Amino acid sequence: MTDAPCPPHRPRHALGVGPAPLPRHRAAGPTPAGRRAVLAGAAAAVASAGTVAGAAPAHAFAGPVVHTTAAWGARRVRTERTPGRPTALVIHHMASPNTSATSLSHAFALARRCQADHMDRAGFDDSGQHFTVTRGGHCLEGRTGSLAALRAGDGYVTGAHVGGANTGKIGVECEGTYTEALPTPAQYRALVQLAAHICRRYGIRPSAISGHRDHRATQCPGDAFHAQLDTLRRDVARTLDSGVLSVSQLPGHPAGARRGAAEEAASLPVLGPGSSGQHVRRAQRLLTAAGHRVPDTGTFATRTRAAVVAFQRAERIVADGFIGPVTWGRLLSHG
Template sequence: MNDLPTPRPRRRTVLSGAFALGAGAVLGTALPGSAWAAATPVISGCAAWGSRPPSAPVKLLATAPHKIIVHHTATPNSTDYSQAHAFALSRSIQDSHMDEKGWIDSGQHFTISRGGWITEGRHSSAAALAGGTQQVESAHCTGQNTVAVGIENEGTYSTVDPLSAQYAKLVDLCAYICAQYGLRAYQIFGHRDFNNTECPGDRLYAMLPQLRADVAARIGGSPSWSGWPVARLGDTGERVRSLQHLLNSRGSTLTADGSFGPATESAVRAFQTTNRAGVDGVAGNQTWHQLSAPLGRGAAGDAVKALQVQLNARGQALVVDGSFGSGTEAGVRAFQTSAALPVDGVADARTWSRLLA
């Protein structure tokens, strides 16, 4: 797993509320007048479903996540909708992750059963979410385990949709995560957006635009996601130059000349291999998703150079020095205004995708 180079500045609106931590369960209640109008979900903690202790200490990160990644368990579509089944599922997942994969604990942060029961996956995930400022390092998506909340949905959704009760709880949980961490609805993605996998299944993946819309109806804001461009061998221009800077921010040593030649293709393939994306040498959806780190005031390095290159391509005159100062922040704000994006001076995934489009 790869840490992104610059933590995302938090956009969290502080929500005052009470959490009861007892019997292994987490219960939250939204206050009247809060930005999020629905009751928060009940999450059964590790103690409630009888988890094993982690085989090594779980790492609590000082930074908040900046996205949610939706998975399916690729297990049978059970017709047992009981809480007891949900607890047994959580134990089975933990056993598989620890005994077969060799992980220290369950890989995901949360699991939603087909009956709509939400359980904590990796230890301390619920407490971190309740606090709203930290996250537990996970093992659910290569390249994203320090920056994304992972939600497993019981079942296989390649040809059928999730049950309505399960989907409703997914909306509840995503809305609550967004409210706690200051995320926007368009920051909800599927596992296949990052790694070369069928997860979360064709049908559940196709429901993500509706999921974003349903979450946005709870927390406000636009749910729209415009997607990423494609850059490949033979392309030239500022998009390629930004790609080269971003690859350099992850350890490549390319000359950022704006020409997509064999060296750039090789660097893309190496990056895709490391992050378990489809390896084709073409910078598309998975590659851009893995490369695009949110950047804000105070960030520095090659990723900032990539951002400055794109802003200059949109008519600004920044010095490409890799330092995110007041000028770069003003440039991001100006672009966000022109693109009808939330204006906060932070280059998140949607700002990146619009710049690169």
């Protein structure tokens, strides 16, 4: 959690319309333009991969799909970019319900409620954190201007996530409460991918990844999650060193050989326009098997998105054009 106190949670429907506050960050807003998302890793990131010792620019991993503040319908705010690179990455938990909701619409509603809670109740000028990772594995820009600053790599928007010590720190908020439980496999995978990308763009060393409680008296990011931050640091370091996304199995996460379809779907990455690699190729083959023929290119481009939307409509699920846990689950049934 950031430094905003915690109101009680009242669940709402998928788009979160209404004043329902979430436990640490929350609020409602207009229906988002779901296509406004950025592949954070793309070619621009490769150019700076060498800024972290041991990184491998020639085969640098792709960053995650990050949905902008415009995509989820953020309030208009004015932000200023601080010159220079941040030197630390701080991990938070929202202290919100460990929901089973994994849809993109849920993620967007969460972001809107978070911003409203920070601005209306805590008095912040925007969401306190720079980025948010949901339990469904969706990555979102939290504080307006953070994604553009990350892509530029030479400045950042000062956040409001570590009271009195925000200078030089990027904050990532993880949906959920992790005093005893841990992030979902999809969420942890997305966090590793996002954290490695942030470290790569800014030259932050994996050893400089910390929890909120390491900077001030708080339970955040929860006892169970804080105990796994060494694992996160190692996964980020291995990802940067090898150029291949490296994700450990956290305690309680199902092992690959014993996973059912639901567990496997929850552990697969969220894919969207700009994604590439073996997971995209697998999705394309599954789409074709489901009757929505698309070339097996390994690149998520216009034809793949159209096939995904057609498949989602046929399955009567939210047709947002992104492959998250729900869509993966339906696709796997055709494998």
